[in-house]
Amino acid sequence: MPPSPYLYIVVLMIAALGFAAGPLILARLWAKKFSPPKPGADKGAIYECGLESKGDAWIQFKSEYYLYAIIFLIFDVETIFLLPFAVSFTGLSGGAFIAMVIFLLLLVEGLAWAWMKGVLTWK
């Protein structure tokens, strides 16, 4: 009975795993035998620039930049969609036209909202 064709894949997979894990295990053993670590509080510290870390890493970032993201979407990304729309305008069906207008209106709504919020005024 010939061996299963998958046998070769299994053999290659084991070889590949050994090739990847072997050096790591060897390095680990070498380190254990020849260079035992000298652990300590400083060596295990998170920060690496010499200063002590202060406070908690779990802090909240203010998400103020979402406004820029919205306005970027309106003025930049919209243009990308508008250009192919304009090029193929004469050949479009009524449904496609309405879908595009709805998309535009959604973004214009965002613009109107940002305008009302005073984002567009330079302070």
Add this chain to the structure above:
Amino acid sequence: MIDETLRSELQKQGIVTTTLEELYNWGRKNSVWPLGFGLACCAIEMIAASMSRWDLARFGAEVFRPSPRQADLMIVAGTVTKKMAPQVVRLYNQMSEPKYVIAMGACAISGGPFKQGYNVLKGIDRYIPVDVHIPGCPPRPEALLHAFMTLQQRIAEQELTGPNRPRHLNADAPAEFPVPEFGEHDLVPPKNSGVWQPPVLVRA
């Protein structure tokens, strides 16, 4: 152990004999990675030494590591102020074993021209063990290369057993050196007595 004369005789005939210890040290001394870390004007000379004209890469030390965890040589290049000293010691503590220190320039070895300053540490060897001191203000890149070759020689001569064995093989060598803190007038403690003792004045 093989006889030295026999060994050199064999070498002339094209037969190289070596020991594991020599091979190990040969590898260690040619792959010393310094910490990319400059404190003052000496750092400019250190940078020059690593560039093409002086080319520290010839000694296997061109990879200046930005993280202490990947470095095993600290070149203290410049004035160590008392504000900076805790950071220097902490960086030294974070370096991987075995680690070496070159104190570069008059400031790093003694405080230099700023020795009388209230805010200048009078030599980094007060807190961490320094292997090679380089005088000069600033020392030229050649001096740094010389210090580096001296360090390589010291690494090559280190026996892996016995009292002169490298730190990582010595279980008694301290893992970390105490980091000084800011006191009211000075760093607390002002020195690490384990590595530095004030010189005793002998009056005739």
